[in-house]
Amino acid sequence: MRLEDSEERGAAMTAKLSALEIQQQERLAQRRARKLSLPYMELFAFPIEPAALSLVPRATAQATGAVVFYKRGRDIRAAAVNPADTKVQAVLADVERRLGTLPAVSVISEHSLQFALSRYPRESRGPSGPRDELPVAADLLTRAAAELQRVAAAAGGPLSLSPTELLTIILAGALQMRATDIHLEPGQTAVQLRYRIDGVLQPIITLDLDMGQKLLSRIKVLAQLKLNVHAVPQDGSFVVRVGSERTDVRVSVLPGGVGEYIVLRLLSRRDAVLSLDALGMKARDLAVVQAELKQSTGMILSTGPTGSGKTTTIATCLTAVNQPGLKVVSLEDPIEYRLAGVEQTEVDAPAGYTFAAGLRSILRQDPDIIFVGEIRDGETAETSVHAALTGHLVFTTLHTNDAPGAILRLREIGLALYVLAPAINLVIAQRLVRVLCPDCAKSYRPDARLREHIRDVMAGVDRTFFDPSVLDDPALRFRKSSGCRVCVQTGFRGRTGVFEVFSVHDEIEQLILAGADVSKIREAAIRSGMTTIAQDAYLKVLDGITTVEEVARISEE
Numbered sequence: 001m002r003l004e005d006s007e008e009r010g011a012a013m014t015a016k017l018s019a020l021e022i023q024q025q026e027r028l029a030q031r032r033a034r035k036l037s038l039p040y041m042e043l044f045a046f047p048i049e050p051a052a053l054s055l056v057p058r059a060t061a062q063a064t065g066a067v068v069f070y071k072r073g074r075d076i077r078a079a080a081v082n083p084a085d086t087k088v089q090a091v092l093a094d095v096e097r098r099l100g101t102l103p104a105v106s107v108i109s110e111h112s113l114q115f116a117l118s119r120y121p122r123e124s125r126g127p128s129g130p131r132d133e134l135p136v137a138a139d140l141l142t143r144a145a146a147e148l149q150r151v152a153a154a155a156g157g158p159l160s161l162s163p164t165e166l167l168t169i170i171l172a173g174a175l176q177m178r179a180t181d182i183h184l185e186p187g188q189t190a191v192q193l194r195y196r197i198d199g200v201l202q203p204i205i206t207l208d209l210d211m212g213q214k215l216l217s218r219i220k221v222l223a224q225l226k227l228n229v230h231a232v233p234q235d236g237s238f239v240v241r242v243g244s245e246r247t248d249v250r251v252s253v254l255p256g257g258v259g260e261y262i263v264l265r266l267l268s269r270r271d272a273v274l275s276l277d278a279l280g281m282k283a284r285d286l287a288v289v290q291a292e293l294k295q296s297t298g299m300i301l302s303t304g305p306t307g308s309g310k311t312t313t314i315a316t317c318l319t320a321v322n323q324p325g326l327k328v329v330s331l332e333d334p335i336e337y338r339l340a341g342v343e344q345t346e347v348d349a350p351a352g353y354t355f356a357a358g359l360r361s362i363l364r365q366d367p368d369i370i371f372v373g374e375i376r377d378g379e380t381a382e383t384s385v386h387a388a389l390t391g392h393l394v395f396t397t398l399h400t401n402d403a404p405g406a407i408l409r410l411r412e413i414g415l416a417l418y419v420l421a422p423a424i425n426l427v428i429a430q431r432l433v434r435v436l437c438p439d440c441a442k443s444y445r446p447d448a449r450l451r452e453h454i455r456d457v458m459a460g461v462d463r464t465f466f467d468p469s470v471l472d473d474p475a476l477r478f479r480k481s482s483g484c485r486v487c488v489q490t491g492f493r494g495r496t497g498v499f500e501v502f503s504v505h506d507e508i509e510q511l512i513l514a515g516a517d518v519s520k521i522r523e524a525a526i527r528s529g530m531t532t533i534a535q536d537a538y539l540k541v542l543d544g545i546t547t548v549e550e551v552a553r554i555s556e557e
């Protein structure tokens with residue numbers, strides 16, 4: 001029997017266990033613990049860290065019934081169904097040999113073990129050993145664009161490239177052009193290759209269907225996916241190495257209309273966690289955020305559509321507030337950034353570790369600061385707000401278009417006004433705009449219509465940020481994108497945030513408490529100095545950082 005099959009059966013078996021059987025298992029585990037004079041524990045109540053789990057490979061954990069679930073400095077904790085087993089002793093001795101500390105061991109039930117096994121990071125599931133590595137010659141990076149053109153020119157004709165060579169060129173091109181994702185999309189007659197650069201998909205070349213098919217097979221083998229499975233989504237990963245620098249590549253294959261869609265995500269290319277002042281906030285917004293980060297209790301909300309940078313903002317805030325001596329725990333779906341000093345846990349709904357259940361077990365761990373990846377349901381909202389009112393600083397995200405809309409969303413989810421108003425400290429809504437390439441941006445004089453449009457949008461903005469008379473200045477120039485070698489013809493290099501930020505005090509708190517219209521909350525926020533996302537974006541146009549077209553693009557999101 002293949003390991004994978006036994007895993008699936010194990011999971012199905014666990015799912016069918018009745019509450020009675022689980023109790024029976026826990027009683028047996030307690031009895032074993034007493035006999036061995038070791039502590040007994042339930043792993044469900046503990047935020048298991050994927051990083052600690054990885055100290056014992058999943059296959060070993062499954063075979064021996066032993067896991068390491070916690071590691072903080074020399075405090076390493078393991079759990080085993082039967083710690084007296086010599087195989088378990090060997091696992092613990094191996095950890096000691098590698099880390100210099102013998103893990104403290106507790107006794108757990110088979111049920112707890114299955115739960116721990118389900119918490120292993122997805123990429124290390126299954127029977128696979130270490131991930132495959134694809135080397136890319138450093139000098140190929142500089143030639144990648146030309147090589148891609150050569151591939152495009154040969155489409156339909158004979159091309160003397162192996163699928164591996166083609167994949168190497170595609171990866172080299174992506175690395176060279178600062179792409180975060182590579183998309184291969186089969187159509188009726190050809191496969192389109194696109195790179196996501198600064199958040200926008202850019203067409204690169206097309207490949208003929210035969211080459212696309214061979215490329216798909218090569219990627220599947222590298223990512224340890226099943227070659228003969230075409231009808232269901234598959235996820236895997238491999239590593240691309242240039243010199244000594246390794247980049248994780250997450251592979252997602254989805255069945256599509258005419259073939260399988262492939263997306264390769266280049267993980268180390270993602271925006272790194274920034275310092276607060278590098279997020280792109282103007283001084284007023286930054287000051288409001290920094291004041292609220294000094295609080296030790298209350299809720300900080302970050303809102304926006306997918307890909308708006310809201311998780312980056314929260315990760316940056318968490319990094320800013322985290323200090324030794326504080327316990328910071330996160331519950332995410334999935335974990336997007338590895339944050340030093342934060343106990344990060346990942347939602348695993350099939351294993352029962354939902355946002356609501358996970359949050360309850362995190363609260364039993366006596367945290368100071370909690371990051372709830374997203375509020376989607378009433379129970380999570382309720383528990384989060386309760387935590388914010390009882391001495392925790394709670395960070396979370398919501399899918400709403402603007403900052404005042406976050407209040408409405410939480411009201412719709414079912415939160416009472418009298419808990420909402422005192423719980424929320426700060427609301428940040430945001431989008432990302434692309435930053436013009438300084439090497440090729442061109443300046444132009446905005447025409448009268450555009451200037452009047454901006455005058456309308458900017459009405460009511462505090463004079464310290466915007467003086468309408470600049471629109472009448474004949475010397476006024478905006479900048480537009482062009483394209484050069486440095487920015488790989490996109491006209492842009494990197495992205496920055498545009499924000500609307502308000503803190504909940506005095507007037508706004510009273511309005512929320514009274515159940516006021518969102519429009520009233522918005523007006524009060526603007527009176528307190530908030531600029532809307534569109535206004536903040538135009539401030540960045542006036543500063544020559546981004547373009548009018550970028551403002552239009554984010555307005556449609």
Ligand SMILES: [Zn+2]
Pocket residue numbers: 437438439440441482483484485486487488489491492
């Ligand atoms: Zn350029």
